[in-house]
Amino acid sequence: MNIAVCIKQTPDTETRIKLTEAKTVDESDINFILNPYDEFAVEEALKLREKFEGEVTVISLGPDRVNSAIRSALAMGADKAIRIKTDSNPTDPNVTAGALAAELKKGNYDLILLGKQAIDDDHAQIPALLGDKLGIPAVSVVVKLEVDGGKLTAEREIDGAHELIECSLPAVVGAQRGLNEPRYASLKGIMKAKKIPIEEVDAELSADQLQVVEFNYPPQKNPGKIIGDSADAVPELLRLLHEEAKVI
Amino acid sequence: MKILVYAEQREGQLRKIAFENIALAKQLGQPFEVAVIGAEIADLAGQLGRYGAEKVVFYKNDSLGNYSPDGYAKILAEAVTKQGADVLLLGATSTGKDLGPRTASILNAAMATDCTHVEVDGDDLKITRPMYAGKVMATIRLSSAVKVVTVRPNVYSAVEAPATAEVQEEAAAVDFTTIVKEIISGAKGKLDVTEADIIVSGGRGMKGPENWHLIEGLAELFGAATGASRAAVDAGWRPHDEQVGQTGKTVSPSLYVAVGISGAIQHLAGMSSSKYIVAINKDPDAPIFKLADYGIVADLFDVVPRMIEEMKA
Ligand SMILES: Cc1cc2nc3c(=O)[nH]c(=O)nc-3n(C[C@H](O)[C@H](O)[C@H](O)COP(=O)(O)OP(=O)(O)OC[C@H]3O[C@@H](n4cnc5c(N)ncnc54)[C@H](O)[C@@H]3O)c2cc1C
Ligand SMILES: Nc1ncnc2c1ncn2[C@@H]1O[C@H](COP(=O)(O)O)[C@@H](O)[C@H]1O
Numbered sequence: 001m002n003i004a005v006c007i008k009q010t011p012d013t014e015t016r017i018k019l020t021e022a023k024t025v026d027e028s029d030i031n032f033i034l035n036p037y038d039e040f041a042v043e044e045a046l047k048l049r050e051k052f053e054g055e056v057t058v059i060s061l062g063p064d065r066v067n068s069a070i071r072s073a074l075a076m077g078a079d080k081a082i083r084i085k086t087d088s089n090p091t092d093p094n095v096t097a098g099a100l101a102a103e104l105k106k107g108n109y110d111l112i113l114l115g116k117q118a119i120d121d122d123h124a125q126i127p128a129l130l131g132d133k134l135g136i137p138a139v140s141v142v143v144k145l146e147v148d149g150g151k152l153t154a155e156r157e158i159d160g161a162h163e164l165i166e167c168s169l170p171a172v173v174g175a176q177r178g179l180n181e182p183r184y185a186s187l188k189g190i191m192k193a194k195k196i197p198i199e200e201v202d203a204e205l206s207a208d209q210l211q212v213v214e215f216n217y218p219p220q221k222n223p224g225k226i227i228g229d230s231a232d233a234v235p236e237l238l239r240l241l242h243e244e245a246k247v248i
Numbered sequence: 249m250k251i252l253v254y255a256e257q258r259e260g261q262l263r264k265i266a267f268e269n270i271a272l273a274k275q276l277g278q279p280f281e282v283a284v285i286g287a288e289i290a291d292l293a294g295q296l297g298r299y300g301a302e303k304v305v306f307y308k309n310d311s312l313g314n315y316s317p318d319g320y321a322k323i324l325a326e327a328v329t330k331q332g333a334d335v336l337l338l339g340a341t342s343t344g345k346d347l348g349p350r351t352a353s354i355l356n357a358a359m360a361t362d363c364t365h366v367e368v369d370g371d372d373l374k375i376t377r378p379m380y381a382g383k384v385m386a387t388i389r390l391s392s393a394v395k396v397v398t399v400r401p402n403v404y405s406a407v408e409a410p411a412t413a414e415v416q417e418e419a420a421a422v423d424f425t426t427i428v429k430e431i432i433s434g435a436k437g438k439l440d441v442t443e444a445d446i447i448v449s450g451g452r453g454m455k456g457p458e459n460w461h462l463i464e465g466l467a468e469l470f471g472a473a474t475g476a477s478r479a480a481v482d483a484g485w486r487p488h489d490e491q492v493g494q495t496g497k498t499v500s501p502s503l504y505v506a507v508g509i510s511g512a513i514q515h516l517a518g519m520s521s522s523k524y525i526v527a528i529n530k531d532p533d534a535p536i537f538k539l540a541d542y543g544i545v546a547d548l549f550d551v552v553p554r555m556i557e558e559m560k561a
Contacts, residue, residue: 011380013381013494013495013513013514013517014513016383016513017380017383017384019384025380025384036495037495092358093349093359094349094352094353094357094358094359097353119380119494119495120379120380121379122361122362122377122378122380122381122498123349123361124362125345125349125352125359125361126349128345128346128353129349129350129352131317131318131350132318132321132349132350132353132354133353136425137317137318137425137426138317138350139317139426140346141342141346143488155432157342158341158342158343158431159341159342159440159442159443160433160439160440160443160489161432161433161438162431162432162433163315163428163430164428164429164430164431164432165426165427165428165429166426166429167425167426168425177488177495177496178488208358209357209358209390209391209392210359210360210388210389210390210391211388211389211390211391212386212387212388213374213386213387213388214386214387215379215385215386215387216385216387217384217385218378218382218384218385221520221525221539221541223538224525224527224537224538224540224541224542225541225542225543226532226537226543226544226545227542228544228545228546229545229546230544230546230550231546231547231550231551231553231554233544233546233551234544234551234554234555234558235558237526237542237544237555238555238558238559240542241503241524245503245523245524245541245542247446247502247503247523247524248446248470248503
């Protein structure tokens with residue numbers, strides 16, 4: 001089975017996002033990691049390779065710094081890596097998806113795995129966009145995946161329920177937490193990953209049609225009120241919720 | 249600027265966000281129409297009219313009672329063109345987040361996900377959406393001819409504004425590759441955290457799943473959904489679709505009650521835009537208190553039963 005995994009490098013979840021005076025994101029203090037959802041995608045690819053044999057190729061679009069995320073995926077056990085070179089990440093996910101689709105078309109992939117969402121831009125768009133651009137089925141927010149012959153059965157998390165979807169391969173799958181438990185890279189894996197060359201290709205980027213005009217901090221909340229230090233504060237809490245906040 | 253509101257239905261029931269987006273379209277002061285896709289849907293016009301829809305177009309296809317990612321997207325893209333819309337509004341629900349980008353891709357349109365504010369600015373839209381799980385807010389512009397926007401549930405309120413909806417039915421014939429075979433509802437009709445107006449969440453302080461009847465009891469009295477911190481989910485006490493936070497769901501209810509949750513940055517990222525936050529925690533230094541509007545520093549096993557008791561009285 002020939003599997004591609006699209007991965008993004010994102011700030012780690014601990015990171016406090018600082019803004020510059022020009023109201024852009026200040027990247028200087030950010031600790032970058034492999035997008036947590038993409039770890040599930042890599043893990044699923046490795047498990048499928050263990051079952052069906054074949055090859056796992058990780059693909060990432062971005063500037064030089066994303067090579068460290070690529071190395072993390074290789075250290076987990078991916079076989080090959082491609083970086084689509086850009087100066088920065090496009091602001092428009094449709095542009096990213098277009099460039100990824102162009103690269104994916106060159107390989108003969110049976111399955112394309114992604115995270116359901118990148119935790120920086122939070123677009124949650126690329127899996128569905130790739131489905132349309134590649135003209136193949138795409139299912140995202142997947143918590144259970146079974147591949148059998150040319151067919152795939154996916155359980156997808158929706159609001160308050162799950163959906164069961166069946167489709168043919170090749171297909172695009174977006175991974176949600178719960179799909180699996182990503183493995184830690186072994187020391188051997190880390191050493192091996194260092195020797196795998198990262199193939200670099202030039203990006204074919206269309207123009208961004210989504211622009212970020214500026215970033216702002218969310219409105220600050222006023223420091224809260226401690227109503228009491230025992231259950232005796234409960235009537236007052238309920239009164240405030242009813243009369244002051246008017247939410248109950 | 250003409251707006252098309254996609255009214256999402258699941259198993260023949262309209263989702264609340266459909267009415268919220270009609271309210272938003274009216275607030276934007278632009279002409280708008282509504283589109284519905286499904287098999288047996290004709291009786292939904294009355295409900296849409298009650299919230300102010302003046303024109304509803306049904307795209308009917310007997311084999312599309314269940315959601316089909318590519319099938320629905322083809323129909324919706326055609327609807328945008330046929331109905332002459334420049335803006336497509338969907339809910340940032342599971343379906344909206346799937347259908348939106350596919351439809352946008354067909355139309356070569358740009359899409360903004362999970363928006364919390366939309367305003368008309370000349371003949372353009374100015375959109376606000378949280379990024380980095382709400383750690384920052386981005387002001388967005390879409391420069392494509394058609395603009396696709398998914399709006400976060402619960403941000404705009406549905407407003408009753410009775411109108412008589414003109415109804416049109418179109419037979420929507422498409423071929424599609426993917427369709428939902430089955431909807432597996434763990435707990436049928438369970439209110440999802442992303443749609444709930446009130447959420448009661450429990451964390452590691454709950455000690456174990458056997459104590460969750462307290463969270464559920466309080467949630468029931470509030471008409472709330474139940475949420476959880478990642479610690480509670482990782483421990484296997486709660487299903488992960490309840491997880492609130494950076495790698496869970498981002499929510500903005502009117503009221504968020506955090507019980508035995510410390511308030512780690514990843515948790516706060518998912519719920520800090522709640523209108524009111526209540527924290528119940530025995531540690532006065534827990535970071536959740538910095539964000540909470542109202543806090544009680546005490547043992548949750550005293551406080552929550554007392555809340556249930558007082559609410560029942
Ligand atoms: C990559 C990554 C992603 C993450 N994503 C998320 C996410 O999406 N959502 C999320 O929630 N977390 C997330 N986390 C985890 C986060 O860092 C915290 O570990 C987690 O939120 C802690 O959960 P908690 O508050 O329930 O537990 P704790 O931090 O252990 O807090 C328990 C609290 O309960 C209080 N308590 C204990 N007993 C009682 C009692 N009897 N009465 C009253 N109070 C009591 C304690 O004082 C304490 O404050 C993520 C972490 C990482 C590394
Ligand atoms: N620059 C990128 N390079 C490779 N894959 C990406 C990139 N951006 C996003 N992805 C993939 O698309 C998924 C969803 O991203 P998004 O739609 O941006 O939230 C991510 O989890 C990644 O798997």
